[in-house]
Each structure stands twice: as structure tokens, then as C-alpha cells.
Amino acid sequence: MDYSFDINSLDDLYQEVILDHYQRPRNKGVLTNPDISSKGFNPFCGDEIILSIKLDSKGKTKCILFDGQGCSISQASASMLTELLSNKNLDELKSISYSFRAMMRGESLSSGEMSLIEGLEVLEGVRKFPIRIKCALLAWAALEDGIEEYSVKVLKKEP
Amino acid sequence: MDYSFDINSLDDLYQEVILDHYQRPRNKGVLTNPDISSKGFNPFCGDEIILSIKLDSKGKTKCILFDGQGCSISQASASMLTELLSNKNLDELKSISYSFRAMMRGESLSSGEMSLIEGLEVLEGVRKFPIRIKCALLAWAALEDGIEEYSVKVLKKEP
Amino acid sequence: MLDIKAIRKDFPILSRTVYGKPLVYLDNAATSQKPSSVIETITNYYQNYNSNVHRGVHALSMEATEHYEAAREKVANFIGAPDSTCLIFVRGTTEGINLVASSWAIPNLGPGDEILLSEMEHHSNLIPWQRVAQITGAVLKFIPVTEEGVLDLENLSALINNRTKLVSVTHVSNVLGTINPVKELARKAHNVGALIMLDAAQSVPHMPVNVQDLECDFLAFSSHKMLGPTGIGGLYVRPSVLKTMQPFQSGGEMVKEVTFTSASWNDHPFQFEAGTPSISASIGLGAAVDYLQSIGMDEVRNHEMAITQYALEELKHLSEDFIFYGPNDISIRGGAISFYSDLVHPHDLGTILDQEGIAIRTGHHCAMPLVRERLKVSATARASFYIYNTESEVDQLVKALKKATRIFTNAYKKNI
Amino acid sequence: MLDIKAIRKDFPILSRTVYGKPLVYLDNAATSQKPSSVIETITNYYQNYNSNVHRGVHALSMEATEHYEAAREKVANFIGAPDSTCLIFVRGTTEGINLVASSWAIPNLGPGDEILLSEMEHHSNLIPWQRVAQITGAVLKFIPVTEEGVLDLENLSALINNRTKLVSVTHVSNVLGTINPVKELARKAHNVGALIMLDAAQSVPHMPVNVQDLECDFLAFSSHKMLGPTGIGGLYVRPSVLKTMQPFQSGGEMVKEVTFTSASWNDHPFQFEAGTPSISASIGLGAAVDYLQSIGMDEVRNHEMAITQYALEELKHLSEDFIFYGPNDISIRGGAISFYSDLVHPHDLGTILDQEGIAIRTGHHCAMPLVRERLKVSATARASFYIYNTESEVDQLVKALKKATRIFTNAYKKNI
Ligand SMILES: Cc1ncc(COP(=O)(O)O)c(C=O)c1O
Numbered sequence A, B: 001m002d003y004s005f006d007i008n009s010l011d012d013l014y015q016e017v018i019l020d021h022y023q024r025p026r027n028k029g030v031l032t033n034p035d036i037s038s039k040g041f042n043p044f045c046g047d048e049i050i051l052s053i054k055l056d057s058k059g060k061t062k063c064i065l066f067d068g069q070g071c072s073i074s075q076a077s078a079s080m081l082t083e084l085l086s087n088k089n090l091d092e093l094k095s096i097s098y099s100f101r102a103m104m105r106g107e108s109l110s111s112g113e114m115s116l117i118e119g120l121e122v123l124e125g126v127r128k129f130p131i132r133i134k135c136a137l138l139a140w141a142a143l144e145d146g147i148e149e150y151s152v153k154v155l156k157k158e159p
Numbered sequence C, D: 001m002l003d004i005k006a007i008r009k010d011f012p013i014l015s016r017t018v019y020g021k022p023l024v025y026l027d028n029a030a031t032s033q034k035p036s037s038v039i040e041t042i043t044n045y046y047q048n049y050n051s052n053v054h055r056g057v058h059a060l061s062m063e064a065t066e067h068y069e070a071a072r073e074k075v076a077n078f079i080g081a082p083d084s085t086c087l088i089f090v091r092g093t094t095e096g097i098n099l100v101a102s103s104w105a106i107p108n109l110g111p112g113d114e115i116l117l118s119e120m121e122h123h124s125n126l127i128p129w130q131r132v133a134q135i136t137g138a139v140l141k142f143i144p145v146t147e148e149g150v151l152d153l154e155n156l157s158a159l160i161n162n163r164t165k166l167v168s169v170t171h172v173s174n175v176l177g178t179i180n181p182v183k184e185l186a187r188k189a190h191n192v193g194a195l196i197m198l199d200a201a202q203s204v205p206h207m208p209v210n211v212q213d214l215e216c217d218f219l220a221f222s223s224h225k226m227l228g229p230t231g232i233g234g235l236y237v238r239p240s241v242l243k244t245m246q247p248f249q250s251g252g253e254m255v256k257e258v259t260f261t262s263a264s265w266n267d268h269p270f271q272f273e274a275g276t277p278s279i280s281a282s283i284g285l286g287a288a289v290d291y292l293q294s295i296g297m298d299e300v301r302n303h304e305m306a307i308t309q310y311a312l313e314e315l316k317h318l319s320e321d322f323i324f325y326g327p328n329d330i331s332i333r334g335g336a337i338s339f340y341s342d343l344v345h346p347h348d349l350g351t352i353l354d355q356e357g358i359a360i361r362t363g364h365h366c367a368m369p370l371v372r373e374r375l376k377v378s379a380t381a382r383a384s385f386y387i388y389n390t391e392s393e394v395d396q397l398v399k400a401l402k403k404a405t406r407i408f409t410n411a412y413k414k415n416i
């Protein structure tokens, strides 16, 4: 990249929805007895996300909370994650996470994939600020780690 | 120094006397029971000088041998040292060594000092080759170390 | 008074733009910019006398060796070392501290011995000692940091006691800006027979530093923070201590005689410089020292006091959401100002300022325990100054911070 | 065929004079010269995007980080590493070997374990293992060197046995020029469950090297010997081994979460790169790799084979006092030729050649045990070639050696 002349719009980054989630985070907190629990940490900036998930008897997400501290992007992305992922099974969670990653990598998504991540498109503006992509992905990386750990430990199968 | 244009005369360095000492070293060998014994080693080029000195009852040098391997300058300087230093007491050895060092540093010597190191002037040409000065001094550094060690250990006094 | 305009002309990077806007570089505590004289010294080395040092009889090698050792002389002289044999070239402050940990502390410390640090240490002056503690059984103690951001010396006589073997503290904090009373600490340490190491990463570049004056035993600093190249720095060790130290890395250059099964060590400082050194960077550091000395370290310090004072005053005009860390007394603070606002997270501040061409640092500044456990935030924003910074740059900083506040305040208003 | 004329134009230093004579640089095994593209890359870094890496949200820091990591990619790709996360930036070969000694060998070896070296190792691949042996109780074994200057593999099955935990050998000898059969050694090592480390200081600059092809576990090399800046180099570690290694130096950059009393480690390779790295040198090394790849490593190797062959033939015309070391078979030797004459000591040869503008190296070449205990001399003279050397330079070398012989022969005649 050439940083000499590129001008990026801060409006793309700080969309209203994002700042809303940052300032009024949904589902913030920590579950006492979660089925899945996982932490994401970015050593370079110190941002932190803790996810805790309770599954119902069918293996679907019953309750997802996040906790943590960090910039608007990491916190908003986590908040949006908790909203979008309620009442989904683990395979669905993974599909959504992979689709979101694909979007953040700039890949073109199928309409099926697009519909999976409905509402998250507002985060696409982050792509213009490459250093901030990690912020947007922090909660999702934690989610994937949590599912993997759960699969290995609880379901006793390789993810 | 500027190495771009300086031209040094190899003749100054490789004077006949020096090459003579190099090719027909005087007093080469190792004493079995020396009073003073010392080794000089230059880690950067591997040159090595071993001095062994026997003193007479008056504390004067009775026999000085050198052994070792290395370049013409280090070996010739050692050979010349053994010739010049016979039948001298330790203080005289030190005065000669210091005067020689002074000459190699480019200091101007008194006529007394000059006469002390008579014959060693041929080594002054080495000064035009700064990297080789260490070669010329190797045997002398060993001598000084040897005297110091002898003073501390045998004479039990600080040098 | 510094002629800042003239100085700025010496730094090519200061005329570049970022997103079409002039660069305002306020990240000097992370690394400084380089004057042309330093860049040209490096170029000149590679174009005219590049060679390996210490082992060659040819002209290039002699020339390179002369310049390399002349640089060591300059740097030793710059920090007031008694001579250049007690100045070891290292990669930077971090390697300097690791060297002391490996070559002095591990061989000398044992269970129950105490190492005294402070709560405001950079990771580089913390984790090596955690490792030493783990290996030797020594115990880490910490001088607390007060609310104001200075060392709390109230219990110092308990903290520096007969078990204390080493005090290792930062001379100037890279987060709080605090200048610590290191000479006092040195005296207290020596009184109980302990040694003192100074992390001088943030002092040597910014103020006169004299190791004999400070009575320290070890002092480490980084070239890249003092106008010099990356990849080099200095470690001063008091001569009497140097003699007792074990080798560090091993290999070529640091040995005298070697057989298949044994080796004897070369004289210091070479004993501690295994392998081909960072020749160009060392010589470049020499040029940086020349540049700083031509300005005068007192002048450097005066300029930084003035601009820091100005910045502290101007920044107060920001919304009350902003918290500023570190002492207000300018005589005990260097040119780094950390701040935090709940409204706009430091990381977001960083991005918004970047769009204005203003480079500040955000995060934990490699001092996570201080930032998280004492300041109790996950990150701060930090502006840090050097000889080429101007009051007008401070004004731009304040303006951009106001813009950031506006973006988040407007959203906030909408969102409630 | 290389266009040597064009290549020489890329190296500014080659147009300088020494004592009024054109420089003939034949000390490439010690360090190589640098093309303009490398020098300009460094200048460009300092003039346009100098910044600390990995921790900044501002443009300069992002730009510097991109270039720094792109350089890592280039270097990893150059040596055929599976990806760039297993390429650690180190100061050079020496630090690379020290890292393996500290972070892998010391934690893994114990009394009775064997480390197999060869008798032709550089101090940098000997002394770290002497230290490991001392600390862990492991035992050093040596593959002998034959009269011809190659490894004597006759007793290899005894030397590589169940107690062997590591084989560490030089890929190409800096004294003898010998190219060792390292792939065979790698297989034998792996057969007994041992790992293999290659000192590739003299191979990576001069021939195609592919770590996966060679099946090695560790491989270290220096930038300054391959057209790149001083102060940087690479250590490749096989990914499965990398995961098991302990940290090396500690401080900033290599940690994840830090409290006052504990720390967790960052991902590799960052875990092994404590402190601010040699940013400009790493990026400069990337430019050196670009330059070498634009020529092609096969071409580099072919040129060196041709000029070494030519030199070996021409040097035979010298007086019979001269002894030449290393294999005659050009397919197993690199471009370094060591020689010795009782008539003119290597050190004197060095000085006389220097006066003709010819730079060769004299001494023990940091391989004292080989030179003193096997070749049984105190020093050798060594001419070593690279892409910019010409046959006419070889002719000048031979001519100057004849002059040296004359000076000493004439004296000899007079002196008897
Ligand atoms: C075979 C060999 N190994 C190791 C080294 C050490 O490399 P450096 O001094 O760059 O660490 C060298 C060069 O000096 C060498 O030729």
C-alpha cells in the first residue's frame, strides 16, 4: 500500500450502527456455567474479548454473552456477533464465522453466504483500514477457538 | 586514515635485517626450567610467541629463547628481542620494552632511549602499516607479561 | 534555543505526506526519525569501505575497523563512560538487559536473593528478570507507582535491603514520562552491596546522561530512539563488574584460543560481541551521536521541556473525558504524554489521528502490568516529542483529538 | 552466463581505488559487497517510512510492518521454507546457532547425549556446542576431515548412533571450500531420531539452497555474506520443532500477556524476536534476495565454479612452496581457496597483496582447531569469490603472489 495519498473515509469505518453497538453493547456479561468459553486477545493493542455460550438440549445456542475491553471495532463486532448467533447450532456458527472472515478478506460471497452474515456488512468498511481488520475479527477468532476446544474436549472429536 | 591514495613502501616493511631474522631466527627454542616464561598470542591472526628466560645469580638475563609461529614481523621482532636483551636486569628489560613501544607509537625518543633500542630502528617502518604494529609488539607484550608475573609470583611485589 | 526549522530540514522524512497531509510525527518514544547525516554515513560505508572488521589485513577491513571502533569511542564518550572497552554494542536496550541477565545475574544470584524493579517497567526490563527469578530462585520486588505516576519511595529502605542484589529500573518511563531519581536509588543500592541497572532507552536520547555521574553499574539504550539506525544499541558496564561477567553468545570474535574441546575468551568488550557485528549500524550510531552533540543535549532537553509544557497546557482544553498520566512537574518528566478517554478508545483515536497525518502510539506500550493493573485501562494513547517537533504540531494534535471526540459524541447523542 | 560487466556496475565500491590501484575484492567469504539496490532500499526506508513495526496504527508503522514482513516472506521463500512463520530474523549465523543452542539444545539434552559436529567447523558452530556440552553433560563428537579436505564418512554409522541427538555441520567450509553431503547426513541423523542443523553461512549466498529438499531441521545464514546489510540473518526451524522450543531473549514483542510476575509467549516467529528488530537491515536483506533471484542462484553457482576452476589452475603456476587446501573436484567445492607457503607467511602475503589493491583474508578464519590441529599451520591465506569477480582479477592475484614470493626469495638468497 502507498499511504502517501490514499484518503480513507472515516465514515466507512465509524458507521452509526457500529458506534451504536460500541456505546450500547448488547449481551454483555459472563455466564457462570458456559458450555463454550473462550478468550481472544490481541497482544499488539491489548484488546480483549471473552465469549461465553450456553447451548440448549439440541446443541443450539441458547445464550451468548461477551465481555472485554478495547476499541469500538472489536467491541461492536463482538456485540453484533452475540446478536446474530442466537439459536444456531455449531455448524451454523462455523459457517457464519467463515463467511464473515471471507468478507473481511475481500472475497466475493454467494448470496447464501451473504444472507448468513446479514447485518455484518457494516463492518466491511473496516477493510479500508487493514490494521483494524484484526479488531473486527477478534471475537470471531475467539468463537472459532471456543468451538474447536469444545469439539475436542466435550464432543471428543477432531474439529 | 585514507587508504585510497596512500602508497606505502614495502621496502620500509621488509627490510633486509628483518627478513634475515625471519629466515634465520636467533635463539629459537624453549628452555626447560625458565625463570620467566610467557606466551603472546594474537587471536585475530593466530600469531604466537613463547618467551623463556633464565636469569643469573645477579638477576640478569643469562639466556633468552623464543619459540612460536607467525608472520615475518612478529618472528623477526622476537628474534631481535632475544639478541638485544641478553645480560640485562629486569628494570633494563622494562626500559627497553617501553622505549620500543614509544617508538612504535611514533613518539620522539631521547638519545638515551634511542641507544637502549639500538638495532630495533629497522622495525620503525612497520608504523606505516598500522595493522602490523601488533605483530612487532607481540614478543614485547609477552615479555612485559612475563616480567609482571615473575614480579608478583617470585618477587612477591606489585610490579 | 534550537533552530527547529533548520533541524527539520535535516530529516528527509519530515517532508513526506500521509494521505495527502503533512506528516506530524509524534511517536518518538517508539522510534525516532533519522537525519541525513546518519543516512549518508550508512550509504558511505556500503559504497566505500564495507568490510568485515577486526580480522583483515587489507585496506577496507582496516578502514571499517577504524570507523567501527571510533563509533564505539564516540558512544562511550557520549554517556560519560571511563573508556570505550566498557561499552558493548548490542542490538538494543532489550538485548543489553538480556545480556546482563545472562552474563551477570544468572551466574550470581540464588534463592532468596532479591531483584528490585519498579511497577513502571517496559517488558524488556521485566521479563528477563522474571526468567532470572525462575532459573535462580531469586525473588522480584517492585517499587510501587503513586497516583501521580512517580515512584513511591516511602518504603524504599524495606525494599532495598540486605537480600537485594540488583536494582533495575527505567531512567525515564516510556508511558508516564516520569524521570526517576536513579542516582538516589544507585546510592541506596550500593549501600547494601547491590548493583544497579538503568533502562536508559528513554533518557539517553533526550537528556544529558553520564554513567559515572549517575553511579550506575549497567546502563542500556537503543540507537533507533536517538536518531540512529535500527539494530544497534549500547550496554555500559562498570569496568570492575565487567571483569566478573560470563560470556553471552558464543562464536567467532569473542574467543582467544580455541581447540576442539575448549576455548578461552577474548578481552572485553569483544568477549560479549560474538559473530560479525552490525557494522553499518554501529557507525551510523556514531553519526547520530555526532549530530546530537552538535546540538547539545542540554538544548535537546530544554526544547522537550518547553514543548511538553505547552502540550500539557493545550491538551487540558479537551473534553473532561480525557485523563492524563504522569507528573505535572515538568522538571521530572520527559517528552512522552499518555492519555485515555472512555469516549474514544485509544485505538480509535490512533486511526482518526492517522487520517490527519498525525502519528501517535496507542496500546500498552510494552508496559502491560503498569497500564492494566495500575492505570486500570486496556490501552492509552501516547504522543511523544523530539527535537524536530513544533508547537504548531501540538496544535494539530489537539485539533484532531477534538475531531475524534466530535465523531464519537455525535454518535453518542444519536444513540441515546 | 552472467554479464559480469553489468553486475560490477551495480556495486559502487568496486570502482574505488586502494593506494591508487583498483580494488580487487577477494574476501567474499568474510563479507560480500552490496549492490546499489540494497543500499537504496535502506536509504529509502529511512527517508520515507522509518517507524517501529507491529505495534502502530499510523501509516508509517503500517508501511514499515508491511515491508518488514514482506522481507521475511522473500527470505523464507528464497531458502524454500514452507512458510514465513518458521523464519526467524537473527543478527547473523552466529546468533542463529546460539538461539538453537539456548532454545532447543539446552532444554532437550542431558548427560550422555551426543552432539555430532565436524572438524571443519567455524567457531560459531563449535563454541555454542562446547557451552551446551558443559551445561547439559552432552558429549561432542567430530566427523574427521581427510587429507583431501572432505568429511571422512567411513565411521559415520558409529558416529551417528542412538545417543546422537543433534548433528550440526557446516554446509560449505569457509576454509576448505568443501561442500558437505548434508542431505545424506540429514537422513542418517533422522534415522536415529536426531535433528540436524546446517551452518549455511557459506552456502545460502552462493548456491540454490532449499531447506525442505535438504531435509534439515535448523539452518542459519548471514545477510552480510549474501549482498545484504550487516546485522541481520535468518534462522529456519522446521515447524514441528519450532513449536517445542523455549523462548530466547525476552522483552517486548515476544510476549502475549504480561503481569508483574508472569508472561505468556507470542506466536512464532515473534516469540524469538525480543525487542525492536533490525528493521532496515531486514528490509535490506529482502532487497539482496531480490537481486540474487533476478540473477538466478544456478547462474551464481555456475559462475563461481568457473572462476574457482580457473583460479585453481592458475595458482598451480606458483612456486612449489604453496600448499592448497580443499578438494580438487569443483562439483564439491565453493568459491573459497585457502593456501599456505612457508616462504611467505599468510600475514605477509596479505600485506603485500593489499599494497596491490587486492583484498584477501589471512589467519585462522575462525576455524582455529581445523587450521592448527588438522592443517597444522598457524594461519592460511584465503581468496574467495563472488558474482562480481573476474578471471582478470584472478590473474592479478597470481601476479601479486609471485611478487610476494620474489621479495622473500631474494631476501632468502641474500640471507644464506
Ligand atoms: C561457515 C561459517 N559459519 C559461521 C560464520 C559466522 O557468521 P556471522 O559472523 O555472520 O555470524 C561464518 C562467517 O564468518 C562462516 O563462514
Ligand SMILES: Cc1ncc(COP(=O)(O)O)c(C=O)c1O
Pocket (backbone or CB within 6 Å): C029, C030, C091, C092, C093, C094, C095, C122, C124, C125, C170, C172, C173, C174, C199, C201, C202, C222, C366, D252, D274, D275, D276, D277
Ligand atoms: C523504557 C524502554 N525500555 C526498553 C525499550 C526496548 O527497546 P528496544 O525495543 O530498542 O530493545 C523501550 C522501547 O521500546 C523503552 O521505551
